[in-house]
Amino acid sequence: MARKQSKYEFKPDRKNTHFLKQLYMTRLQRLQILKWSLYAALCIGLLVIQDVIMSQFHISGATTDLVVAAVYLIGLYEGMENGSLFALLASLFYLYSGSSPGPYAIGLLTALTMGLDLFRQRYWNKSYGSIMLCTFTAISLYEILIFLIGIFIETTIWPRVGVYLLTALLTCAAALPLYPVVRSISKIGGTAWKD
Numbered sequence: 001m002a003r004k005q006s007k008y009e010f011k012p013d014r015k016n017t018h019f020l021k022q023l024y025m026t027r028l029q030r031l032q033i034l035k036w037s038l039y040a041a042l043c044i045g046l047l048v049i050q051d052v053i054m055s056q057f058h059i060s061g062a063t064t065d066l067v068v069a070a071v072y073l074i075g076l077y078e079g080m081e082n083g084s085l086f087a088l089l090a091s092l093f094y095l096y097s098g099s100s101p102g103p104y105a106i107g108l109l110t111a112l113t114m115g116l117d118l119f120r121q122r123y124w125n126k127s128y129g130s131i132m133l134c135t136f137t138a139i140s141l142y143e144i145l146i147f148l149i150g151i152f153i154e155t156t157i158w159p160r161v162g163v164y165l166l167t168a169l170l171t172c173a174a175a176l177p178l179y180p181v182v183r184s185i186s187k188i189g190g191t192a193w194k195d
Contacts, residue, residue, distance in 0.1 A: 047094070054066065078186065
């Protein structure tokens with residue numbers, strides 16, 4: 001009789017299941033992961049283009065800051081919560097890649113993204129014009145503040161102000177073709193505009 005009872009006792013599940021089978025993700029969650037992965041790949045690709053190709057070309061000593069343009073575009077397009085977090089993480093990666101001007105770039109990228117996104121959400125609807133105007137403003141303020149910090153810590157001199165202003169202008173021009181790329185990536189997983 002004791003032998004029959006042991007036959008029907010509780011048996012634990014097998015432990016040979018693969019860990020990926022235990023991940024239950026909806027289609028929307030998979031699309032969101034794809035979207036943010038494409039944003040990260042875009043920034044990494046632009047960082048490589050900036051460091052390898054664009055650093056070889058100078059116009060009166062100025063070049064573009066492609067990563068800065070992409071971070072501001074993505075941050076402003078995605079809204080306050082997601083965009084600011086992305087700006088923070090992307091600026092950390094930008095710093096540790098060795099391409100940023102210094103650790104103060106983290107604060108500038110994140111704070112300007114947050115501030116201008118709050119301003120845009122408060123006064124304007126989400127549109128091409130409002131996002132590009134805020135992006136141009138963010139890029140210009142970033143370059144001016146980088147210059148002023150460089151003056152303060154004595155890494156640059158006052159006569160180079162034209163180089164920083166020209167860099168801001170070139171970066172704003174480079175942001176124009178980036179907008180359709182960011183917009184098409186943002187449509188992955190649906191749009192959740194709350195303006």
